[in-house]
Amino acid sequence: MTQTTDKLSKDQLLSLYRTMAVIRRTEEQLARAHQAGLIHGACHTYVGEEAVATGVCANLRTDDAVFSTHRGHGHALAKGVSPAALMAELFGRATGVSRGRGGSMHLFAPEVGMMGTSGIVGPCILQAAGAGYSFKLLNTDRVGVAFFGDGASNNGAFHEGLNMASIWKLPVLFICENNLYATEISINQSAGNPNVAERAVAYNIPGVQVDGNDVLKVYEAAREATLRARSGAGPTLIECRTYRTRAHAEGMRDAGYRSAEEVDAWKARDPLKLLAAQLPAADVAAIEAEVKAQVDAAYDFARNSPYPDPATATTHVFAD
Amino acid sequence: MRELTYTAAAREALAEQMAIDPTIFVVGEGIGPRGGNFMTTAGLYDLYGPMRLRDTPIAERGFIGLCTGAAMTGSRPVVDFMFLDFILDGMGELINQVAKIQYMSDGRLKMPIVLRGSIGVGGSAATHHSGNYYSIFAHIPGFKVVLPSTPYDAKGLFKTALRGNDPVMFLEHKLLLNTKGPVPEEDYEIPFGQARIARAGGKGCRATVVALASMVRKTLEACDQLAKDGIDIEVIDPRTVAPLDTDTILESLHKTGRLLIVDETFAPCGIGAEIAAQAVDRALDDLDAPVKRLNGAFAPTPYSPPLEAAMIPNATTIEAAIRDLLAE
Numbered sequence: 224m225t226q227t228t229d230k231l232s233k234d235q236l237l238s239l240y241r242t243m244a245v246i247r248r249t250e251e252q253l254a255r256a257h258q259a260g261l262i263h264g265a266c267h268t269y270v271g272e273e274a275v276a277t278g279v280c281a282n283l284r285t286d287d288a289v290f291s292t293h294r295g296h297g298h299a300l301a302k303g304v305s306p307a308a309l310m311a312e313l314f315g316r317a318t319g320v321s322r323g324r325g326g327s328m329h330l331f332a333p334e335v336g337m338m339g340t341s342g343i344v345g346p347c348i349l350q351a352a353g354a355g356y357s358f359k360l361l362n363t364d365r366v367g368v369a370f371f372g373d374g375a376s377n378n379g380a381f382h383e384g385l386n387m388a389s390i391w392k393l394p395v396l397f398i399c400e401n402n403l404y405a406t407e408i409s410i411n412q413s414a415g416n417p418n419v420a421e422r423a424v425a426y427n428i429p430g431v432q433v434d435g436n437d438v439l440k441v442y443e444a445a446r447e448a449t450l451r452a453r454s455g456a457g458p459t460l461i462e463c464r465t466y467r468t469r470a471h472a473e474g475m476r477d478a479g480y481r482s483a484e485e486v487d488a489w490k491a492r493d494p495l496k497l498l499a500a501q502l503p504a505a506d507v508a509a510i511e512a513e514v515k516a517q518v519d520a521a522y523d524f525a526r527n528s529p530y531p532d533p534a535t536a537t538t539h540v541f542a543d
Numbered sequence: 544m545r546e547l548t549y550t551a552a553a554r555e556a557l558a559e560q561m562a563i564d565p566t567i568f569v570v571g572e573g574i575g576p577r578g579g580n581f582m583t584t585a586g587l588y589d590l591y592g593p594m595r596l597r598d599t600p601i602a603e604r605g606f607i608g609l610c611t612g613a614a615m616t617g618s619r620p621v622v623d624f625m626f627l628d629f630i631l632d633g634m635g636e637l638i639n640q641v642a643k644i645q646y647m648s649d650g651r652l653k654m655p656i657v658l659r660g661s662i663g664v665g666g667s668a669a670t671h672h673s674g675n676y677y678s679i680f681a682h683i684p685g686f687k688v689v690l691p692s693t694p695y696d697a698k699g700l701f702k703t704a705l706r707g708n709d710p711v712m713f714l715e716h717k718l719l720l721n722t723k724g725p726v727p728e729e730d731y732e733i734p735f736g737q738a739r740i741a742r743a744g745g746k747g748c749r750a751t752v753v754a755l756a757s758m759v760r761k762t763l764e765a766c767d768q769l770a771k772d773g774i775d776i777e778v779i780d781p782r783t784v785a786p787l788d789t790d791t792i793l794e795s796l797h798k799t800g801r802l803l804i805v806d807e808t809f810a811p812c813g814i815g816a817e818i819a820a821q822a823v824d825r826a827l828d829d830l831d832a833p834v835k836r837l838n839g840a841f842a843p844t845p846y847s848p849p850l851e852a853a854m855i856p857n858a859t860t861i862e863a864a865i866r867d868l869l870a871e
């Protein structure tokens with residue numbers, strides 16, 4: 224792979240760091256809020272995996288369409304949802320990104336191309352292929368992007384979606400976040416071939432495996448895939464090897480299925496630390512201070528936002 | 544007026560709307576050069592090519608999911624599924640995604656997707672090609688469920704489906720596909736949620752029969768028979784079961800005092816149960832007799848002609864059910 228650090232300006236690198244920091248600090252705040260009882264339902268954090276959403280979305284435009292999964296906070300933030308709108312959603316408020324209808328697993332912000340996350344594992348793969356179909360039909364150079372886990376790669380949607388995207392050369396990025404576990408089931412137990420990228424061969428599309436904790440590697444792979452998609456050459460499967468360092472969901476136990484040594488080894492390869500090591504410490508500190516203020520303000524905004532009016536509980540079932 | 548088959552009428556609606564709206568595309572197995580298993584797209588591939596008449600792999604869940612994403616991003620997919628039985632593999636996409644995304648996005652996303660294909664018992668199709676299942680979809684908030692029973696309705700209702708912004712299940716009973724009827728050449732829409740009075744009863748009319756899909760024709764046959772004995776019946780075809788035009792049914796009941804629902808599919812939790820509940824709830828005082836249902840048998844659909852025929856109402860059993868209702 225080409226040397227990316229040379230290609231990216233310092234500002235671009237700082238911007239990647241800022242996005243990762245926004246995701247990390249927002250997730251940490253959400254975890255505390257969960258403990259404080261402010262979150263009414265589930266909360267799947269993205270801590271440890273920030274480089275994936277950040278590296279991919281840095282290549283996207285607002286009018287590109289992202290479809291994601293139950294672990295979607297990072298995708299929403301990287302695509303342009305504000306921490307305030309995300310937090311308010313998890314707090315069940317009217318100012319939330321889905322106006323309080325979704326919580327952690329149903330984030331909709333079509334204004335910024337965040338087309339939705341889903342409490343069902345798998346459909347985002349198909350929907351991203353469908354966005355690719357639209358964009359091709361409508362003669363645009365927009366792309367569809369699916370983020371999904373290693374667990375989803377064993378679902379039939381993966382096969383059907385990648386096959387259709389291949390035969391019709393759809394402008395789609397399939398981003399598999401292989402964090403080695405689906406809840407507590409290891410990929411080695413659930414996949415005949417745990418190297419997800421190798422499955423691309425079966426669909427005759429490019430498949431690349433990258434270090435998902437290295438935002439520059441992710442950025443570069445996604446850049447090639449995005450250019451390829453925009454030029455009409457079709458989809459790419461990118462497997463990002465990464466790790467969630469918190470429990471599957473907040474409040475769940477996180478023991479018995481993986482070792483402390485394994486968790487520590489991945490923490491040592493923290494994606495924020497890896498990038499920070501290449502940046503001036505003062506710049507990193509300045510970004511951290513900015514992000515802290517932003518997340519604090521988001522938290523206050525979310526906590527003080529009103530709940531939705533119960534009279535609106537059944538609106539928008541239909542358009543007509 | 545010119546006569547067309549039911550399928551030709553629906554195809555005319557599709558062709559006319561595709562000519563106006565370049566965002567419409569059709570997916571399905573054999574709907575491209577082959578023109579559709581039921582000729583639903585005959586001739587269209589030559590006009591619009593593969594991007595808009597897309598032959599798919601046998602991946603029903605996959606292409607429903609793909610069309611979901613397409614509908615969210617500016618196009619209008621028409622899923623031509625051949626037999627309703629085939630899209631049961633896509634139930635998760637339909638119920639969890641298609642039906643819910645407008646609501647979950649607080650109305651910021653639209654879901655203009657039409658799912659069309661055949662339903663119904665007939666022709667020894669046996670149990671994997673005879674499904675009806677419309678009451679399942681009518682149960683789910685987010686679907687419009689259309690059951691045209693005439694070529695005229697097929698064209699007008701299909702136009703409405705293609706111009707709206709909601710998910711529509713457009714279900715064509717296989718025994719109706721080749722039936723003929725008058726169809727205007729001009730453009731027209733038939734609004735959803737507006738029942739058709741298929742046979743208007745006169746002053747002395749003594750019962751209202753609601754019939755769905757292919758049961759409309761069979762009920763009309765039964766009524767012709769009853770008319771010979773001077774028995775006058777009003778027949779209502781709801782045309783869409785979601786939304787369901789209960790008002791028209793209850794207006795008729797107000798006049799006749801008796802209500803029978805004829806539906807070839809299973810009775811439990813079905814459209815007939817819903818209509819009966821609404822009649823009791825909203826029009827108890829109008830009822831001179833218990834609400835009655837005549838449904839298909841509660842079993843999978845068998846192949847052998849005498850077995851298959853035993854599963855569903857016919858003109859004779861409908862006539863008998865009406866006579867029983869009048870005797871109540």
Ligand SMILES: Cc1ncc(C[n+]2csc(CCOP(=O)(O)OP(=O)(O)O)c2C)c(N)n1
Nearest residue numbers: 294342343344372373374375402404405406
């Ligand atoms: C169809 C479906 N089956 C099961 C679940 C329950 N579930 C939620 S997350 C999850 C694990 C998903 O693993 P993976 O795709 O690897 O994503 P990760 O949580 O590791 O990010 C499961 C089984 C679900 N949400 N949807």
Ligand SMILES: [Mg+2]
Nearest residue numbers: 372373404405
């Ligand atoms: Mg996983």
